[in-house]
Amino acid sequence: MRKVAVQTESKSYDVWIEAGCLHKLLPMLKSWKKQPTSIFIITDSTVAELYLDRVKNQLKDHYPLVEAVVPAGEASKSFVEFEQLLTVALENGLDRDSMIIALGGGVVGDIAGFVAATYMRGIRFVQIPTTLLAHDSSVGGKVAINHRLGKNMIGAFHQPEMVIYDPELLVSLPEQEWRSGFAEAFKHGLIQVPEFYQWLQEKIDSFVDLDVSLLEQLLERSIAVKAEIVAEDEKEAGVRAHLNLGHTLGHAIETQLGYGKMTHGEAVALGIIFAMRLSEQLYQVKLPINEFKQWLRQLGYDTNLPKTLQAESLLATMKKDKKVNAGIIRMVLMKEVGSVQVEEVDEKEILTLIEKMLGE
Ligand SMILES: NC(=O)c1ccc[n+]([C@@H]2O[C@H](COP(=O)([O-])OP(=O)(O)OC[C@H]3O[C@@H](n4cnc5c(N)ncnc54)[C@H](O)[C@@H]3O)[C@@H](O)[C@H]2O)c1
Ligand SMILES: O=C(O)C(=O)C[C@@H](O)[C@H](O)[C@H](O)COP(=O)(O)O
Numbered sequence: 062m063r064k065v066a067v068q069t070e071s072k073s074y075d076v077w078i079e080a081g082c083l084h085k086l087l088p089m090l091k092s093w094k095k096q097p098t099s100i101f102i103i104t105d106s107t108v109a110e111l112y113l114d115r116v117k118n119q120l121k122d123h124y125p126l127v128e129a130v131v132p133a134g135e136a137s138k139s140f141v142e143f144e145q146l147l148t149v150a151l152e153n154g155l156d157r158d159s160m161i162i163a164l165g166g167g168v169v170g171d172i173a174g175f176v177a178a179t180y181m182r183g184i185r186f187v188q189i190p191t192t193l194l195a196h197d198s199s200v201g202g203k204v205a206i207n208h209r210l211g212k213n214m215i216g217a218f219h220q221p222e223m224v225i226y227d228p229e230l231l232v233s234l235p236e237q238e239w240r241s242g243f244a245e246a247f248k249h250g251l252i253q254v255p256e257f258y259q260w261l262q263e264k265i266d267s268f269v270d271l272d273v274s275l276l277e278q279l280l281e282r283s284i285a286v287k288a289e290i291v292a293e294d295e296k297e298a299g300v301r302a303h304l305n306l307g308h309t310l311g312h313a314i315e316t317q318l319g320y321g322k323m324t325h326g327e328a329v330a331l332g333i334i335f336a337m338r339l340s341e342q343l344y345q346v347k348l349p350i351n352e353f354k355q356w357l358r359q360l361g362y363d364t365n366l367p368k369t370l371q372a373e374s375l376l377a378t379m380k381k382d383k384k385v386n387a388g389i390i391r392m393v394l395m396k397e398v399g400s401v402q403v404e405e406v407d408e409k410e411i412l413t414l415i416e417k418m419l420g421e
């Protein structure tokens with residue numbers, strides 16, 4: 062089985078990647094020294110229909126099970142759903158040795174992880190990602206819910222005990238979710254590993270009939286980039302901010318459109334284009350922006366900002382980004398593919414470029 066080890070200050074754990082590996086969940090749990098007293102499975106309405114029984118059937122004769130299903134979609138990363146999940150946990154008597162399984166995409170991973178981080182000040186959890194995007198979200202321990210004023214504004218760092226990534230679960234993903242997930246893989250190449258970015262460009266020209274072994278390789282390589290960065294800087298004191306390439310504008314787009322109107326990855330792709338254009342202006346460098354946009358368009362991404370957005374409102378939301386320091390926007394900018402850095406940016410430059418892009 063492919064394995065990426067994640068070693069952080071707070072916890073070391075493995076990401077297991079193999080077609081069919083969901084079947085190994087029970088033996089993996091049974092190998093734990095301190096057995097969970099009960100297991101709380103959190104999933105969403107779409108994933109519940111597809112995969113919840115597979116998980117329950119493995120575990121039901123071995124552990125007391127509790128389950129909760131949140132509505133599918135970004136809107137579920139909310140205070141309301143968070144409170145309801147905690148209520149289910151309390152009503153069912155989960156204790157400090159209970160553990161949570163996050164079965165789903167990034168939305169489930171983020172909210173279930175935040176429940177795990179906060180219930181009785183923190184209990185163990187396991188990530189079982191079911192989207193491509195969740196190769197990013199299930200690793201690294203950022204867990205959160207959204208506030209109406211900004212994405213992931215209420216959260217914690219809480220690492221999972223393990224990540225079980227079965228690429229066979231991805232076969233049911235709609236094309237738009239492939240598109241969303243690939244944006245984070247492109248990001249991992251762009252920030253640190255030009256060869257991986259080039260490899261992706263060579264291998265990925267459509268999201269139809271993706272080969273499972275190619276997918277396994279891709280997951281392993283992309284997760285390895287994230288794991289290395291998180292190992293160096295678990296709590297984003299420095300280099301981890303590089304993983305935020307495209308997110309300063311991307312998160313503002315998601316917030317301004319209304320959560321769930323555009324997928325996270327598609328918003329991040331627009332944010333990356335924006336960051337690259339700004340980088341060209343500020344560093345006087347030439348980046349392969351047209352080539353990137355052309356590839357994205359071929360894969361079905363919209364590379365234009367939605368016309369309903371307003372530059373001033375986007376800027377106001379960007380000023381609430383978590384990287385902002387003393388009111389100054391800090392963005393991840395690129396000198397060349399594979400080399401990024403965090404830079405303070407004058408908000409007038411940001412506004413002018415957003416206005417220009419909205420007019421294109
Ligand atoms: N914590 C982190 O480090 C991190 C990193 C990246 C993104 N995120 C967060 O992740 C979220 C996005 O995650 P996502 O793109 O996985 O979204 P998601 O969890 O909403 O999943 C996307 C859609 O696909 C459906 N789905 C999930 N698995 C499926 C499957 N196997 N087959 C068919 N349909 C399936 C879901 O029900 C949902 O409708 C955002 O909230 C983003 O902020 C967090
Ligand atoms: O893991 C990280 O660090 C990232 O920045 C990964 C991002 O892809 C992810 O969307 C993350 O949730 C963004 O973090 P935030 O701190 O900007 O909310």
Ligand SMILES: [Zn+2]
Nearest residue numbers: 245308325329
């Ligand atoms: Zn992201």
